Amino acid sequence: MSGATPLLELRDVKKYFPAGGARMPWVAPRWVKAVDGVNLSIHAGETVGLVGESGCGKTTTTRLILRLERPTQGQVLFEGRDVFALKGRDLQRYRQSVQAVFQDPYSSLNPRMRIGDIIGEPLEAQGGLSRQTIKAKVGDALSLVGLRPANATRFPHEFSGGQRQRIAIARAIATSARLIVLDEPVSALDVSIRAQIMTLLEDLQRQLGVSFLFIGHDLATVIHISQRIAVMYLGNIVEEASADVLSATPMHPYTRALFAAALPPDPFEAPITAMVEGGVPTALAPPSGCHFHPRCPYAMARCSTEAPELLPVDGRAIACHLYSECLSVPSS
Amino acid sequence: MSTLLHVTDLRTTYVTHGGGRPVAAVDGVSFDLERGECLGLVGESGSGKTTTCLSIVGLLPAAARIDGGSIEFDGQQLVGRSAEELSEIRGRQIAMILQDPMASLNPLLTIYDQVAEPAYYHRGARGTGLRRHVLDLLRAVRIPSPEVRMAEYPHQMSGGMRQRVVGAIALSAGPQLIIADEPTTNLDVTIQAQYLNLLKDLQRRTGVSLLFVTHNLGIVAHMCDRVAVMYAGQIVEQGPVRDLFQTPRHPYTQALLRSIPKLGSREPLYAIPGQPPDLAELPGGCAFHPRCPRALETCASEAPPETAIAARHLARCWLLNP
Numbered sequence: 001m002s003g004a005t006p007l008l009e010l011r012d013v014k015k016y017f018p019a020g021g022a023r024m025p026w027v028a029p030r031w032v033k034a035v036d037g038v039n040l041s042i043h044a045g046e047t048v049g050l051v052g053e054s055g056c057g058k059t060t061t062t063r064l065i066l067r068l069e070r071p072t073q074g075q076v077l078f079e080g081r082d083v084f085a086l087k088g089r090d091l092q093r094y095r096q097s098v099q100a101v102f103q104d105p106y107s108s109l110n111p112r113m114r115i116g117d118i119i120g121e122p123l124e125a126q127g128g129l130s131r132q133t134i135k136a137k138v139g140d141a142l143s144l145v146g147l148r149p150a151n152a153t154r155f156p157h158e159f160s161g162g163q164r165q166r167i168a169i170a171r172a173i174a175t176s177a178r179l180i181v182l183d184e185p186v187s188a189l190d191v192s193i194r195a196q197i198m199t200l201l202e203d204l205q206r207q208l209g210v211s212f213l214f215i216g217h218d219l220a221t222v223i224h225i226s227q228r229i230a231v232m233y234l235g236n237i238v239e240e241a242s243a244d245v246l247s248a249t250p251m252h253p254y255t256r257a258l259f260a261a262a263l264p265p266d267p268f269e270a271p272i273t274a275m276v277e278g279g280v281p282t283a284l285a286p287p288s289g290c291h292f293h294p295r296c297p298y299a300m301a302r303c304s305t306e307a308p309e310l311l312p313v314d315g316r317a318i319a320c321h322l323y324s325e326c327l328s329v330p331s332s
Numbered sequence: 333m334s335t336l337l338h339v340t341d342l343r344t345t346y347v348t349h350g351g352g353r354p355v356a357a358v359d360g361v362s363f364d365l366e367r368g369e370c371l372g373l374v375g376e377s378g379s380g381k382t383t384t385c386l387s388i389v390g391l392l393p394a395a396a397r398i399d400g401g402s403i404e405f406d407g408q409q410l411v412g413r414s415a416e417e418l419s420e421i422r423g424r425q426i427a428m429i430l431q432d433p434m435a436s437l438n439p440l441l442t443i444y445d446q447v448a449e450p451a452y453y454h455r456g457a458r459g460t461g462l463r464r465h466v467l468d469l470l471r472a473v474r475i476p477s478p479e480v481r482m483a484e485y486p487h488q489m490s491g492g493m494r495q496r497v498v499g500a501i502a503l504s505a506g507p508q509l510i511i512a513d514e515p516t517t518n519l520d521v522t523i524q525a526q527y528l529n530l531l532k533d534l535q536r537r538t539g540v541s542l543l544f545v546t547h548n549l550g551i552v553a554h555m556c557d558r559v560a561v562m563y564a565g566q567i568v569e570q571g572p573v574r575d576l577f578q579t580p581r582h583p584y585t586q587a588l589l590r591s592i593p594k595l596g597s598r599e600p601l602y603a604i605p606g607q608p609p610d611l612a613e614l615p616g617g618c619a620f621h622p623r624c625p626r627a628l629e630t631c632a633s634e635a636p637p638e639t640a641i642a643a644r645h646l647a648r649c650w651l652l653n654p
Contacts, residue, residue, distance in 0.1 A: 053520035160607050190376040190608060191547055195591035195601040202600075217521055224593035224601070247596050261525035263550030265592050267573045272525050272532075272554050279492050279523055 005080045006041035013074035034060040036235035047212040049226030056232040062181045099172035103184035105164030109156040116152030119171045141170040162193035179211045219262045234291040241316030253296045337365040342401035344387045355611045357383040359565035370542040372552035375562030381545045390418035424454040427502035429512040433494035437486040444482040450505035469500040492523035513545045564619035571645030582647040583624045
């Protein structure tokens with residue numbers, strides 16, 4: 001798969017936001033480095049998981065892909081073409097090809113629109129489609145997500161949380177999207193409904209060959225659905241590997257901390273170990289060197305001065321001085 | 333161990349808009365909580381977890397009332413007590429930790445004022461004694477440099493620190509029971525792990541009983557001694573954590589455990605069909621029968637009784653009553 005042009009590629013993408021307060025010309029501006037040099041590629045039919053805690057830059061990354069933000073530096077490429085250079089028909093085609101499903105299906109669906117209009121809107125924006133075609137496509141999309149096409153005339157409030165999330169997914173697939181960005185799509189749902197939506201997403205991928213970028217904070221969920229995982233911390237990807245490799249041997253100390261903090265539903269497992277203390281520092285003043293060093297149990301002198309690069313190690317990529325020095329796993 | 337909280341056949345109903353039939357949010361719930369024990373109350377939204385807790389502390393909204401059953405706390409009956417009596421018990425002996433620390437802290441008062449309040453009213457602590465008490469509590473919940481932080485306001489703290497302050501307030505009057513209602517839902521995973529460890533440690537040191545409400549079975553597995561699984565206002569299964577996770581007997585518990593992704597397992601998830609029922613239109617018989625893969629004919633017509641499976645392991649299911 002790695003030989004082909006990826007469907008979507010982020011090349012050294014950075015997004016800095018100016019920090020709040022009045023900007024005086026004689027005061028050096030302060031920046032929040034929400035995304036600070038991210039490289040990521042998603043291939044056709046693949047699910048890439050993006051894990052990290054709040055403030056790590058997951059959501060900004062998705063907003064850059066959706067063209068809701070312009071990168072400060074770097075490129076977002078779709079099928080090899082710079083997304084921010086697209087114009088006219090090409091841009092419209094990109095917008096149809098990349099869709100999103102958000103966390104809260106109560107706020108992502110307009111309560112005053114009928115389901116058919118919600119799902120049909122991206123098709124209408126496409127232009128040139130007859131009412132009949134749109135209606136048929138809406139019906140198809142509803143059937144694909146397991147709802148009856150007759151539901152098109154109803155309003156969002158008539159549906160439960162799980163059904164609403166199905167409607168949001170129907171809207172995303174209606175335009176024959178190639179990539180769907182799923183930003184915490186099951187976090188707001190009840191436990192028994194989560195498995196339904198996860199299974200639906202897996203089925204849709206098999207049927208339609210669509211790619212997913214799955215954002216989440218629950219490690220087990222993200223690993224379950226993804227083929228590849230990227231772990232983010234304060235604007236950087238700190239580790240990237242296939243889901244199987246990562247779950248077998250997490251290597252970056254932060255990934256390990258995430259695994260240690262995950263709570264498997266098994267009372268016979270070892271007790272919870274909070275491997276790291278404290279919280280994620282503010283992105284306004286991230287620690288020098290490796291951003292994780294103040295919380296890292298393995299930190300060395302070098303970590304506070306020199307930022308590690310994301311380097312390939314044993315079939316994965318990892319940004320940690322422990323591994324750039326000696327290519328072995330420290331025993332925990 | 334002796335029983336601290338003894339809830340029997342609790343029924344709490346909500347009056348609905350438009351004068352419809354009252355809805356039973358809690359429908360015949362019975363459980364015990366021992367001193368120093370942690371009981372997990374698990375269920376999906378609308379299953380009656382929170383209403384059960386609010387019934388115990390007497391903080392039900394105006395539209396709800398306890399229709400039957402008894403709540404015995406430390407030998408005293410709580411059902412039917414006046415608001416004043418309940419307020420006394422609530423402050424001194426039962427404390428609550430809620431989901432959103434920002435909403436449960438007063439933004440206009442310093443951390444010191446808020447942690448000091450329960451001890452001032454319920455323990456009669458004053459002056460330097462009170463100050464020492466507050467400092468001890470902030471140290472116990474591992475707030476760094478407590479002398480400085482106690483003069484600060486909630487907005488100056490991170491989410492994890494705020495939830496620790498809420499924990500300190502809960503401990504302030506020296507309660508026998510802490511009810512924690514989804515206390516870590518808004519926290520990041522590494523912060524959640526720290527907070528849960530802290531709670532467990534505090535529980536061991538103070539011997540306080542913990543009623544832990546959550547929808548996260550992972551938290552239950554690590555925090556609780558026993559667990560009660562709620563569905564549509566009833567406890568469908570309860571038992572020691574290890575028994576219940578190893579040999580779940582109710583089809584809902586079994587399905588729930590199979591529907592959660594597990595690290596290191598690629599097995600397809602089991603998706604429970606349908607959705608949790610509307611309490612106003614509960615199916616007849618066992619409320620779970622329309623979603624149950626093993627439903628019998630009886631399940632649609634008659635509600636199953638609670639059956640003892642092993643020591644302290646109970647479930648409500650016709651499959652266990654041949």
